[in-house]
Each structure stands twice: as structure tokens, then as C-alpha cells.
Amino acid sequence: MKTQITSRDWEILSAYLDDQISAPERLAIETRLVNNPELSQSLDELRQTRMILRGLPKLRAPRNFMLTPAMAGQRAGASMSYGMYPVLRLAATLATLFFFIVTAGGLALRFTLPAQTVIMRSDQSQNAQPVVPLGMGGGGSNAAPPLAPPAPTEAAVANTMEKAPAATGAAELQVTPLTPVSPETNPAEMQPGVMPKAFSSALGSPEAQPPVVAQAPQALVQQAPPATAQPVGGKVWVFLTVLQIMLAALALGSAAAALYFRRAGRR
Amino acid sequence: MDETALIDSAQHGNLEAFNGLVLTYQNMVYNQAYRMVGDMDVAEDATQDAFIIAFRKLGTYRGGSFKAWLLRIVTNLCYDELRRRKRRPTTPLEPIDHDDDEIESPRWLSDPSETPEQTAERAELAQALQYCLDGLPPDFRAIVTLVDIQGLDYSEAAQAMGRPLGTVKSRLARARTRLRDCLQGYRELLPASFRLLEESEA
Numbered sequence: 388m389k390t391q392i393t394s395r396d397w398e399i400l401s402a403y404l405d406d407q408i409s410a411p412e413r414l415a416i417e418t419r420l421v422n423n424p425e426l427s428q429s430l431d432e433l434r435q436t437r438m439i440l441r442g443l444p445k446l447r448a449p450r451n452f453m454l455t456p457a458m459a460g461q462r463a464g465a466s467m468s469y470g471m472y473p474v475l476r477l478a479a480t481l482a483t484l485f486f487f488i489v490t491a492g493g494l495a496l497r498f499t500l501p502a503q504t505v506i507m508r509s510d511q512s513q514n515a516q517p518v519v520p521l522g523m524g525g526g527g528s529n530a531a532p533p534l535a536p537p538a539p540t541e542a543a544v545a546n547t548m549e550k551a552p553a554a555t556g557a558a559e560l561q562v563t564p565l566t567p568v569s570p571e572t573n574p575a576e577m578q579p580g581v582m583p584k585a586f587s588s589a590l591g592s593p594e595a596q597p598p599v600v601a602q603a604p605q606a607l608v609q610q611a612p613p614a615t616a617q618p619v620g621g622k623v624w625v626f627l628t629v630l631q632i633m634l635a636a637l638a639l640g641s642a643a644a645a646l647y648f649r650r651a652g653r654r
Numbered sequence: 655m656d657e658t659a660l661i662d663s664a665q666h667g668n669l670e671a672f673n674g675l676v677l678t679y680q681n682m683v684y685n686q687a688y689r690m691v692g693d694m695d696v697a698e699d700a701t702q703d704a705f706i707i708a709f710r711k712l713g714t715y716r717g718g719s720f721k722a723w724l725l726r727i728v729t730n731l732c733y734d735e736l737r738r739r740k741r742r743p744t745t746p747l748e749p750i751d752h753d754d755d756e757i758e759s760p761r762w763l764s765d766p767s768e769t770p771e772q773t774a775e776r777a778e779l780a781q782a783l784q785y786c787l788d789g790l791p792p793d794f795r796a797i798v799t800l801v802d803i804q805g806l807d808y809s810e811a812a813q814a815m816g817r818p819l820g821t822v823k824s825r826l827a828r829a830r831t832r833l834r835d836c837l838q839g840y841r842e843l844l845p846a847s848f849r850l851l852e853e854s855e856a
Contacts, residue, residue: 394671394824394827397827397828397830397831398823398824398827398828400827401826401827401830401831402823402827405801405808407808410660421656432834433830433831433834434835435834435844436830436833436834437802437830438845439779439783439837440783440802440833441784441802441803441804441805443680443780443803444776445685445686445688446685446688447684448680448701449684449698450698451676451677451680452676452680452683452705452710453673453677454669454672454673454676454682454705454706456669458702458706459669459672459706459709459710460710472666504662509846514663539708554748574852589700600724631768633687642784647730
């Protein structure tokens with residue numbers, strides 16, 4: 388009786404030839420091959436077919452198939468664009484990196500400098516003008532210097548202005564932590580009860596007022612950096628800002644150029 | 655420069671690097687094309703087109719076997735050619751010379767160590783096999799060429815065909831079976847060495 392070899396059998400035989408079957412499948416087919424000569428003959432025929440196929444001569448290409456730039460559709464300068472891409476990519480990366488470093492440095496300066504910078508008003512003729520502490524960026528500081536008296540209440544200021552009209556004419560009182568101090572204000576006309584408590588304690592007695600009043604601005608001036616501090620700080624800040632803009636522009640520009648060259652390289 | 659470096663460089667538009675790859679694989683691609691279409695001129699065109707397409711589509715190559723990727727391109731081109739051929743009169747199987755005479759024993763088949771009779775036998779066997787290959791459906795022809803002639807393993811063949819591994823296995827088995835049936839008619843052409851080797855392996 389002739390055994391019917393199914394398409395599944397052929398598939399297993401073919402995979403068996405190529406050693407592409409699992410171990411259980413291998414065991415099963417080897418058992419069947421031993422017991423079934425027709426199956427074994429079919430395997431031999433397949434093996435022979437495969438040998439004939441593998442024995443076919445390998446053809447040599449009749450010519451070289453290397454591409455010319457025209458065949459590849461490349462534009463002139465494509466090789467240059469290939470060389471430019473990594474350079475521009477590196478430039479974009481470095482510019483981005485430096486941009487973040489400069490930004491972080493600027494932020495660090497912004498948070499550390501305001502407490503140290505005290506800037507005098509530009510009007511040096513008004514020597515007794517109050518000193519206003521300013522932070523970086525022009526913002527006023529809420530923290531008064533240690534020697535500054537607390538701000539007088541509105542009522543106290545009004546009272547002072549009533550009792551010392553001459554003084555308000557010479558130097559305008561401002562509702563700032565330091566405005567009550569004015570050398571041109573006649574201390575004799577000022578009543579101690581009207582003064583803020585801390586200011587009074589600093590003055591001690593009415594007789595002692597002139598020297599103390601003169602000292603208060605002096606003390607503030609001593610604490611403040613030299614008059615050139617404002618321009619230097621401002622210049623640093625402007626420099627950092629300009630640097631940030633330049634780095635950002637460089638990063639964006641080189642990234643865009645790198646992208647362009649990459650696309651040009653691939654056409 | 656190794657293959658990976660050449661591919662990477664070619665992916666960035668370096669034609670010189672790509673041509674290095676062409677030199678490495680042109681014989682393989684040409685063989686695949688010829689076994690698929692059975693015509694030297696068409697195979698030559700398909701090979702050239704395959705490399706042009708490969709260069710242009712190199713950005714889509716995402717690793718894996720570059721050989722299989724190239725073979726997939728040329729195989730697809732051959733499918734297109736075979737589809738076109740269905741709508742046109744058939745071309746002769748045997749190569750022809752400039753006078754349109756059939757070349758009985760093409761130059762590429764000659765081997766100086768063989769006698770003229772052996773060369774003639776081998777040529778006849780090769781022609782018979784090509785005839786049998788031409789009789790296979792394109793998918794079967796492609797898979798048997800990839801595995802048995804190009805020497806790809808099943809996974810590479812699956813990548814080159816764009817088919818699952820199971821499909822590759824079953825189609826290869828059916829292709830081999832059909833070729834076996836076809837070659838029954840040319841048994842007298844099979845050299846004795848095949849039979850001896852067959853006996854020793856059995």
C-alpha cells in the first residue's frame with residue numbers, strides 16, 4: 388500500500404533538511420523516516436533538488452553597477468553638505484548648552500546680588516537725600532537697612548509736616564524708610580513725641596540730633612558700594628542678556644542649517 | 655571601513671560609501687534578478703534600478719540584514735517585471751548574442767577545468783533548472799532563490815520577502831516539491847556526482 392505524503396509532510400521534510408524544526412518534530416520525523424521508505428525517498432528527492440539548486444553557478448555581474456551622482460540624483464556639493472552636518476550639529480549643541488549655563492548664571496546673580504547692592508541717588512548736591520536700597524533690575528528692596536528707622540505712620544508724617552513747614556520746603560519728605568532723615572530739617576522744631584520710636588532712640592535727645600542726623604546717611608553710604616556699582620552691575624546684566632540672545636540665535640541658526648544640510652545630503 | 659560604517663555614511667548622502675556597498679553586493683543582486691526573471695538584460699536593468707532605489711530609500715533602512723533589505727528591493731522589482739511581462743509577448747529563455755542568435759553555452763558558464771562535454775551538460779542542467787524556476791509562481795521562485803541559491807536563512811528570507819516565517823517555510827517546501835517534479839523530466843542531465851553524494855548523505 389502506497390503512503391500518501393501530505394503537504395504538511397513535505398513542509399516538515401523541507402524544514403528538516405534545513406535543520407529548521409523543533410526537537411520533538413525532529414524525533415517524530417526521524418522515527419517515521421525509519422519506518423517509511425517512501426517518505427525517506429521523498430526526503431532524498433528533496434535533498435537532491437536542493438543540491439542541484441545550490442550547485443547552480445554563481446553569475447558574475449556583467450558590469451559594475453556603481454552609481455554616478457547623476458544616477459543618484461545628487462546635486463553638486465552634496466558631499467560638502469555631508470561634511471557640514473556634524474559640524475553644525477555640534478555647534479547647535481554647544482550653543483544650547485552655553486545658553487542654559489549663562490541663563491542659570493544670570494538667575495543665580497539675580498538672587499544673590501540684590502541684598503548687597505545699595506545705590507545712591509544721582510543727585511550728589513542733595514547730600515542728605517535719603518538713600519533708597521535698590522535691588523538688581525531696578526526693583527526696590529522691602530528690607531530696610533539695619534540702621535534705617537521704621538517708616539513713620541501717615542499721621543506722624545502729617546504731624547511732622549504741620550510742625551515743620553520749612554523743612555518740607557527744603558527737602559521733600561517721602562514716605563520711604565529713610566525719608567524722615569533730613570539734615571535741613573530743624574530738629575529743634577521737631578517734637579520727640581512725633582518721631583518714630585526707633586528714630587527717637589537713634590537721636591537720643593534733641594540736642595544730639597544734628598550729629599546723629601548727619602551720621603545716619605553716612606552710615607548708609609558706608610554700607611553702600613561705591614557710586615560706580617550701579618553702572619557695573621547694569622553692564623554685567625546687559626552683557627548677560629546680550630550673550631543669552633546671541634547664544635539662542637546661534638543655537639537656532641545652526642540647528643536650522645544642520646537640518647537643511649541633512650535633508651540636502653539625502654536630497 | 656566595515657559595512658555598518660559604510661551604510662551610516664551612505665545614509666548621510668555619501669555616494670562613495672554607497673558604491674562600496676554596491677561592489678560588495680552587485681553579484682548577489684544580479685543573481686537574484688536573473689534567477690527571478692531569467693533574462694540577462696532585464697536582470698541587468700533590475701540590478702541597476704535596485705541600487706538606485708536602495709540609495710534613495712536608504713533612510714528607511716532600520717538595521718537588520720542589509721543583504722536581505724537589498725534582496726527585497728530587487729525581488730519586488732522583479733515582481734513588477736514579471737507582472738509587466740504577463741501583458742507582453744514572452745522573451746526567449748536562452749540568452750541571445752548581438753545577431754539575435756541563441757547562445758547555447760553562455761560564457762559565464764564556462765569553466766576551463768571542464769571538458770566541453772561537461773560544460774555542455776552543466777549548461778543544459780542550468781538551463782533546465784532555469785526553465786523549471788520560470789515555471790514557478792513568482793513567490794515560490796523568489797523564496798527558493800533566496801534560500802537555496804543565495805543561501806539566506808529562513809529569518810533573512812522572511813525579511814527579504816516581507817512574509818512571516820511560517821509562510822516562508824510552507825512556500826519553500828512547495829517550491830522545492832514543484833522543482834522536484836519539474837526536474838524529473840531532466841534526470842538524465844543530473845551528473846553522477848549528485849547521485850554519489852546523495853547516496854553518501856543517505
